[in-house]
Amino acid sequence: MRNNNQAAIWKLSRQSFLANKSRNIFGIIAIVLTTVLITAVFTIGISLSDGMQEMMIRKYGRSTEVDFQYLTEDEAKAVAEHPLIEEYGLSRLITVITEGVFRQEQGEIHTADENFAKFTFSMPTTGQLPKEENEIALTSWILDVMNLPRELGKEVHLDFEVAGTPYSMDFVVSGFWDDDINLHPYGIMYISDILADKILEGVNPEETRLGKGYYGVTMMTANINGKLSQLEENVDTILADTGIDADMVGIVYNGAYHRGNMDSGIILAMALAIAIILVSGYLLIYNIFYISVMRDVRYYGLLKTVGTTQKQLMRIVNFQAFMLCIIAIPVGLIFGYLLGIVLIPVLLGFLNIDYMPAHPNLWIFLLGAALSLITVLISCHGPAKKAGKISPIEAVRYTVFAAVSPKKMKRGKKGARIYRMAWSNIFRSRKKASVVIASLSVGLVLFNIVYTVVGSFDINKFLQGYINGDFLIADTDYFNHVKPYVPSYTLNEDLLTDISKLEGVKNIARVYYGNGFTPVEGKIKDVLKEHLREELLADEPSLAEEEVEEIIEKNISDGYENKMVSQIYGFDSYWLDKLEENMLEGSFDREKFLSGKYILIGYDRDDMLQTGDMVTLSFYDKDGEKRTYEVMGKVDFRKLNSLSAHFITWPGFSAYLPSTEFEKLSNPDIMSATVIADEAAVGNLQKEIGMMLENNSEVDFRSRNNYIEELKSDNQKTALIGFTLCAVILLIGILNFVNTTITNIFSRKHELAMYESIGMTAGQSKKMLVLESLYYMVLTMFVFVTMGYGISYYSVNAVTKNSAAYTYRFSFAPFIICFPILILLACVLPINVYGSISKDTVVQRLREIE
Amino acid sequence: MVILKTEALKKYYGKEPNVVKALDGVDLEVQEGEFVAVVGTSGSGKSTLLHMLGGLDKPTDGKVIVGGKDISGMTDEQLTIFRRRNVGFVFQSYNLVPILNVYENIVLPIELDGNTVDQDYVENIIETLGLSEKKNHLPNNLSGGQQQRVAIARALATKPSILLADEPTGNLDTKSSQDVLGVLKMTSTKFHQTIVMITHNEQIAQLADRIIRIEDGKIVTMEGWI
Incomplete structure (x- = not known):
């Protein structure tokens, strides 16, 4: 009811x-x-x-979900009309330029409609897309590398080639947009459709898209109706409905x-x-x-x-x-x-x-x-x-008195010292006590973890991954860790000689870099074959053994041309100690190594090479002259990160030679040069090297101090977030303690009055209450020291064990920071609360409940 | 010998025109070793009188002299210390400390004063009050009568000048009441203890050497005056 x-x-x-x-x-x-x-x-x-x-x-350069890269205009029309296409942008590729200022980063000439520019973040922020035949819109990066001011109306000269026809043209800048380090590719230029139609006259995208320059192909970037999870099915439907060959049009999904x-x-x-x-x-x-x-x-x-x-x-x-x-x-x-x-x-x-x-x-x-x-x-x-x-x-x-543990007897004749009464009092409600202690401990333990993580940040350990001297000079791209480094030949001896003449420079230690080619034979071949077999069978498990063997052999002979590309570093003698320190296998002999007959192996995932093996290498240089080295041993390549090209290749290995072996080449590539300087000269050198490289867009440098500052601010940011969240959790714990203490004293108003009536002075009452609070803190401290340090030891260690930047460091600081505050609170709070409840006379307080 | 004396004792509560005259000029003398019962209806001022005598509350006017010492001008701190040395309280609701066992409850006032316990004397009290078996028990495992006996033992432990009992049998059944009163009477004789007891029960009051009747804050009669 x-x-x-x-x-x-x-x-x-x-x-x-x-x-x-x-x-x-x-x-x-x-x-x-x-x-x-x-x-x-x-x-x-x-x-x-x-x-x-x-x-x-x-990073993917577009906000749309899918690109159809190489369409003809008719195909583009058909796709655009498909009901599954939600919205789209179109662009035609005119050509690609890789000469002049575009040697490092290729330039691409396109047409683009408004949607395409919008979807690919290339809508001019100043000016507009080109309309007239002689107009061009481009990224500010191109204006920069051409040493042109970022202004509209400037003249841009371009030499390019379309389907075999060379062009040399002057354009007027109708618009440009700010480049963005995340946005790739860098060198985008848009011309008008009027000009494009003229240039593309007679160019057939259906032919050019067969790997022949892609001139005039239409790229469509589109959003598809329906769920993202069904994106691929939907694209397949579009292709099937329009009858377009998927392999031909180059579908690219947006990885974002x-x-x-x-x-x-x-x-x-x-x-x-x-x-x-x-x-x-x-x-x-x-x-x-x-x-x-x-x-x-x-x-x-x-x-x-x-x-x-x-x-x-x-x-x-x-x-x-x-x-x-x-x-x-x-x-x-x-x-x-x-x-x-x-x-x-x-x-x-x-x-x-x-x-x-x-x-x-x-x-x-x-x-x-x-x-x-x-x-x-x-x-x-x-x-x-x-x-x-x-x-x-x-x-x-x-009454509050009933809230006592159901103990019947209590031995002892030691009497009732105040500190003992206080101790007994906190256990009158075990639940309350343990909740408060747990609550305080959670915040403290967390604080300790954050503090330990922040404190365990090891700047020297971290820097080793980036810089091993005072200044690191290298190709501009080398500092962009996103891209793998390829030999750029931008850092030359003349520059390094100039730098070595600067006051305070003690040493310049070079690292040479080159691709070495090793014949695929013997053990190397076995390992490579095994790898290819696994890959193949994962794709097509139905293949027969003979077929597999055949494909692999063909792959190695055609695809790899029977040779394997490896990363070879040439180290100046300054770095030899570093090699010796990080030997994993074999013993390092400086003289033998410098003789040029030996090589040290770094990355070698499948142990293709062992100490004592002979390795044959050739560089593109000097018509691929072959040289043979004996493997002296293996080095932990991870510890040499600051001296590496920031990537590894597979199949292949990385290896170290003395720089004399590179100096024999006609055009060795110096990947990086580390300047070791007098401490007193560092400040001055920072300025002088900076001035020297100011007008050199190809070479850049970093100083140890740059890295330290960067790292410190990163670490401080982690600390800020961690400590903010901890502070609130700690506040929750403290609030719990405050609430418990206040309510506890209020609920014992009568009891405290009774104590006073039989002769406990206000001082003694306060002492008892303060002691109770202190015992809470002592117990919390106990939990903190045992469990808190234990948890932070294990968790911080687990997280930082394999980290290049952290070394677990025990610290008493969290303890020393937190407990004085908590103890102060434990002393002040009960006295204040007691003061507010003892304003009435004993008699009034005694009567209140009765 | 007069151990307790009040002179024109007044206690007013509130402000004009709503002044409540809880005590309105009480003159009283209690001899050493005397067992006095104070009777009166509720609101007559008998509890207030007891609180004044024990230094729990301060008089508006007049004097309270205990053992020759005027306590009416003392500070709270002085009064508290005075209480634990000179006054033993027995309350209607026992007011034992729940976390301490019987023995610890009894010696609490001595220890609060920082003194060492006179073991023989305390043992004597415990024995006399029949608590020997219960020494290690916690208060909530005792009957009401037993708890009140512990409270009396606690009040006696400091060898106070006066023992003040506020309705000591108010929470007890008839048998336990008899028991507790018997104990009080016995301490009065055995330890020559001065006792002032408040009650509204005439029958209980009859056990005392003298009965003081109080009405509207004034003493009306004193019976049994020897």
């Missing part, structure tokens, strides 16, 4: 809610803090995910939309952070309600006596929690979102992602609100049940 008692329950709930002012304040703060943290983590997580997608989109792995990393980190937040939020909210129900035990007992059921009592408690949520969650959502917004630029900047302001995402608020609400309801469940189960008879007789 349904009983219409809503009104009564509501009235009771409202009254109880209004009667518990201080509980409400703590409850609201607790829920706000929990919501703030959850929302901030969601805001950061979702924005980070969006930011990374945005970065990936930029395949982000499974990256997202799972973010989600995992978010889940972990949120789990910790929920636990600490739960501990606080639970304790607040537990204490509040315990205090109101008589009231709930009374309600039960007059006929309130268990269910109704639970509803009364839950309703109060719900009221707190209505006030606190919106506030928490707003502050959490703002905190997230403040922290995102820091995080995104740290990850080198262009900062995108996070849009107020409905999901952030919905998830934040839902999780907070669930936390509160779970936290309240225990206390609500407790309120529901109160026996009316016991509750009416309940």
